[in-house]
Amino acid sequence: MPNTAMHPPAVIVFDLGGVLVDWNGTDPLVRLTGGRLSREQARRFWMETPWVSGLDTGQLSPADFASAMADALQLDLDQAQMLQALDDWLQGPYPGVQETLSRLSTRHRLAVLSNNNALHWGKIDREFDLLRHFPQQFASHQLGLRKPDAAIYRHVRESLAVEPGDILFFDDNIECVQAARAEGWQACHTVGFVAVQAELAKRGLLD
Numbered sequence: 001m002p003n004t005a006m007h008p009p010a011v012i013v014f015d016l017g018g019v020l021v022d023w024n025g026t027d028p029l030v031r032l033t034g035g036r037l038s039r040e041q042a043r044r045f046w047m048e049t050p051w052v053s054g055l056d057t058g059q060l061s062p063a064d065f066a067s068a069m070a071d072a073l074q075l076d077l078d079q080a081q082m083l084q085a086l087d088d089w090l091q092g093p094y095p096g097v098q099e100t101l102s103r104l105s106t107r108h109r110l111a112v113l114s115n116n117n118a119l120h121w122g123k124i125d126r127e128f129d130l131l132r133h134f135p136q137q138f139a140s141h142q143l144g145l146r147k148p149d150a151a152i153y154r155h156v157r158e159s160l161a162v163e164p165g166d167i168l169f170f171d172d173n174i175e176c177v178q179a180a181r182a183e184g185w186q187a188c189h190t191v192g193f194v195a196v197q198a199e200l201a202k203r204g205l206l207d
Contacts (some may be wrong), residue, residue: 029073047148
């Protein structure tokens with residue numbers, strides 16, 4: 001595996017859901033299935049299911065995804081109810097995110113790399129006042145690429161025009177972190193913003 005030793009990054013790249021934004025589709029999915037899915041199975045649903053891949057890469061609309069998801073998991077929800085649940089599971093930024101990003105942006109180049117979709121991206125853009133911190137934004141549904149496929153990390157690195165080891169990346173899914181490390185990035189597995197702040201502080205990036 002390429003060396004990802006800690007050194008000052010040229011760019012700090014953040015995932016959104018579970019890192020900067022309070023999104024939890026795991027626990028509600030466990031509840032909706034009446035426990036038929038374990039928490040790990042629910043997490044892996046979002047990583048591995050073909051419909052999620054279609055949603056993340058813009059090949060499937062949120063409405064069509066909601067219908068397919070409800071049918072496949074035998075959920076007692078119609079399309080509109082499932083779509084509303086998907087919207088509701090995306091809350092606002094974690095406490096302290098806006099202030100921390102404002103501080104970081106005065107001294108560091110920031111970017112966002114997110115597996116996303118038209119429903120959630122639109123909500124983040126309209127309601128969360130978050131994307132303004134990121135001059136460069138890489139959303140899977142706009143690129144037609146998604147994590148943890150190697151192609152999206154290579155696309156981001158080429159767009160940022162830096163060496164792989166000069167990218168510091170935060171993600172809440174270990175598969176995405178491992179894939180970034182395989183491409184030579186400095187990648188941190190952080191679930192929730194408290195963990196992100198702790199890692200930034202450890203690296204001296206909040207001084």
